[in-house]
Amino acid sequence: MVQERECSFCNEKIPPGKGKMYVKTTGEIFYFCSSKCQKNMLDLKRKKRDVEWVEGE
DSSP states (O other): OOOOEEOTTTOOEEOTTOSEEEEOTTSOEEEESSHHHHIIIIISOOOGGGOTTOOOO
């Protein structure tokens, strides 16, 4: 059974076959629904609570 994942940044559901999985050298795994979320979290080092378009936190 294929799992539906949740984006590590914006908490949106990622359908099977879409999105990206990013694995750090420490073994920590992140799932991203778009490059926008990936860049905000990894490159720009933004927090979820500081970004207006992220709901929930």
